[in-house]
Amino acid sequence: MSVVELQGELGGAVRADPxxxxxxxxxxxxxxxxxxxxxxxxxxxxxxxxxxxGLLPARLLAxxxxxxxxxxxxxxTGTLPTAIAVSLERVLLGFAAGAVAGIGLALIAxxxxxGENAVDPIMQMLRALPFFGLIPxxxxxxxxxxxxxxxxxxxxxxxxxxxxxxxGIRGVDGxxxxxxxxxxxxxxxxxxxxVLPGALPQTLVGLRQSLGVAWLALIVAEQVNADAGxxxxxxxxxxxxxxxxxxxxxxxxxxxxxxxxALVRLLERRALVWRREFLSR
Amino acid sequence: xxxxxxVPLNGTANAPVxxxxxxxxxxxxxxxxxxxxxxxxxxxxxxxxxxxxxxRGLTRRFGDRTVLDGLDLTIGxxxxxxxLGRSGSGKSTLLRALAxxxxxxxxxxxxxxxxxxxFQEPRLVPWKRVRDNLxxxxxxPDPAGRAEAALAEVGLSERAQAWxxxxxGGEAQRASLARALVREPGLLLLDEPFSALDALTRITMxxxxxxxxAAHGPAVLLVTHDVDxxxxxxxxILVLDGGRVAHEWTVATPRPRHRDHPDLLTLRAALLTAxxxxxxxxx
Numbered sequence: 001m002s003v004v005e006l007q008g009e010l011g012g013a014v015r016a017d018p019x020x021x022x023x024x025x026x027x028x029x030x031x032x033x034x035x036x037x038x039x040x041x042x043x044x045x046x047x048x049x050x051x052x053x054g055l056l057p058a059r060l061l062a063x064x065x066x067x068x069x070x071x072x073x074x075x076x077t078g079t080l081p082t083a084i085a086v087s088l089e090r091v092l093l094g095f096a097a098g099a100v101a102g103i104g105l106a107l108i109a110x111x112x113x114x115g116e117n118a119v120d121p122i123m124q125m126l127r128a129l130p131f132f133g134l135i136p137x138x139x140x141x142x143x144x145x146x147x148x149x150x151x152x153x154x155x156x157x158x159x160x161x162x163x164x165x166x167x168g169i170r171g172v173d174g175x176x177x178x179x180x181x182x183x184x185x186x187x188x189x190x191x192x193x194x195v196l197p198g199a200l201p202q203t204l205v206g207l208r209q210s211l212g213v214a215w216l217a218l219i220v221a222e223q224v225n226a227d228a229g230x231x232x233x234x235x236x237x238x239x240x241x242x243x244x245x246x247x248x249x250x251x252x253x254x255x256x257x258x259x260x261x262a263l264v265r266l267l268e269r270r271a272l273v274w275r276r277e278f279l280s281r
Numbered sequence: 282x283x284x285x286x287x288v289p290l291n292g293t294a295n296a297p298v299x300x301x302x303x304x305x306x307x308x309x310x311x312x313x314x315x316x317x318x319x320x321x322x323x324x325x326x327x328x329x330x331x332x333x334x335x336x337r338g339l340t341r342r343f344g345d346r347t348v349l350d351g352l353d354l355t356i357g358x359x360x361x362x363x364x365l366g367r368s369g370s371g372k373s374t375l376l377r378a379l380a381x382x383x384x385x386x387x388x389x390x391x392x393x394x395x396x397x398x399x400f401q402e403p404r405l406v407p408w409k410r411v412r413d414n415l416x417x418x419x420x421x422p423d424p425a426g427r428a429e430a431a432l433a434e435v436g437l438s439e440r441a442q443a444w445x446x447x448x449x450g451g452e453a454q455r456a457s458l459a460r461a462l463v464r465e466p467g468l469l470l471l472d473e474p475f476s477a478l479d480a481l482t483r484i485t486m487x488x489x490x491x492x493x494x495a496a497h498g499p500a501v502l503l504v505t506h507d508v509d510x511x512x513x514x515x516x517x518i519l520v521l522d523g524g525r526v527a528h529e530w531t532v533a534t535p536r537p538r539h540r541d542h543p544d545l546l547t548l549r550a551a552l553l554t555a556x557x558x559x560x561x562x563x564x
Contacts, residue, residue: 175404178382178404179400179404179406180418181382182381182382182396182397183418183460183464185417189418193409193417194406197406197408200408274408274410274446275407275408
């Protein structure tokens with residue numbers, strides 16, 4: 001599956017169904033037993049044996065023990081922390097810009113018909129654009145510095161947030177809006193007390209999607225003309241056939257992705273506490 | 282032609298209360314409960330010369346279908362009116378018009394004081410705790426204190442901090458009533474608020490509504506499908522048909538009422554006939 005396909009999938013607005021939440025999110029399921037670790041450990045063990053016997057040459061894939069040693073080395077020399085810091089900064093900047101743009105446009109489109117007519121057609125068209133294909137243009141426009149990388153992340157982030165927040169605003173229960181009218185809430189109060197909190201679950205779905213896409217966009221952007229960061233470290237390692245460094249880089253990408261996902265889940269648990277108590281009954 | 286009058290927030294001088302506002306068959310159907318002056322029973326002030334709500338020539342069309350056709354209705358201050366009618370007879374349309382939720386009605390509509398609504402589904406805002414649901418949009422001084430008092434009245438004090446989704450059906454409906462009453466409305470609109478509750482809870486809720494009504498004295502318009510509910514609760518029962526108030530009875534039976542009261546049994550038969558249902562067995 002290409003990154004573009006994957007992005008398209010993630011970019012679609014998925015309805016936030018409270019019941020769709022995986023059980024593991026509650027972090028106390030009975031299925032967290034030790035026996036879940038057996039098969040991964042067996043695979044690593046087989047991998048180690050294959051490497052040690054020469055069945056799997058280090059040129060193709062380094063041994064797990066070698067990867068661990070390299071990871072330790074990269075941390076000790078400061079190479080890995082520096083690379084992570086550079087990549088993290090790109091993601092954070094890009095994410096912040098994309099989030100402001102995506103949510104801002106969703107508010108404009110969601111809260112008025114005029115706004116919807118102005119914003120939504122353009123967003124729907126841009127959404128169809130395979131924006132990793134924009135990289136050549138970005139290089140022409142912004143050079144090969146930080147700007148195109150950050151912008152690519154921002155662009156990738158803005159769509160899931162726009163689509164989900166917009167859908168969230170429009171999906172707010174009309175019956176609650178009627179209640180607000182009978183309670184004589186003004187428009188500002190309606191937006192603040194009913195519309196925005198009502199759209200929040202769907203926005204959080206968008207947030208999770210967008211963080212996933214953010215890392216994806218970063219990886220792609222860093223494959224192209226990077227001179228620092230995780231992508232640069234990986235590309236550099238390829239030149240020297242250092243598969244151990246490449247695998248370390250990939251593992252770090254995954255770990256960072258899992259970390260940001262956990263952060264969103266934490267945010268969800270705090271922000272949607274009114275729903276959680278209901279679900280855990 | 283009749284201009285649509287926006288519902289005013291506060292007292293305007295209205296036409297005097299008239300027991301038979303639209304001159305239809307008041308008390309003639311069976312003539313059982315008698316067309317006595319209302320309010321022999323209840324402490325709440327009525328007939329003070331001002332109506333809680335006055336509706337004149339209310340018309341509402343949905344495409345080609347005319348649901349309300351020049352409807353006239355006056356609800357006296359503190360009067361408890363039940364509105365019956367077959368499905369599609371326009372009961373909910375009338376209620377929505379009175380609640381200010383329908384922009385497309387024609388005719389004159391005037392309400393004295395605040396209007397509050399309790400809907401069939403409690404419609405609590407799920408991301409606000411029960412108490413915050415009550416204070417939402419509440420402009421009166423000391424909203425928190427008033428909310429607590431209202432919750433105490435409906436017996437929900439200990440659930441003030443609960444999330445609405447954790448309430449039972451009856452609790453949620455009580456919270457919805459409290460949210461309506463905390464505004465001290467002049468007119469309380471109840472849109473089949475008990476129909477989704479189990480039979481036992483419904484009995485409790487009937488008592489609660491009567492208590493609250495006696496304590497606060499708002500005019501009540503109760504839209505219901507339940508003939509017995511109307512008989513147990515209302516001062517006056519209207520049957521909507523053909524887009525107008527087609528039948529009207531004053532119920533003078535003292536409260537608390539028992540459904541086997543002979544007056545109510547006779548009136549029940551008349552009501553069912555008016556609703557197009559053949560009453561079962563001897564009345």
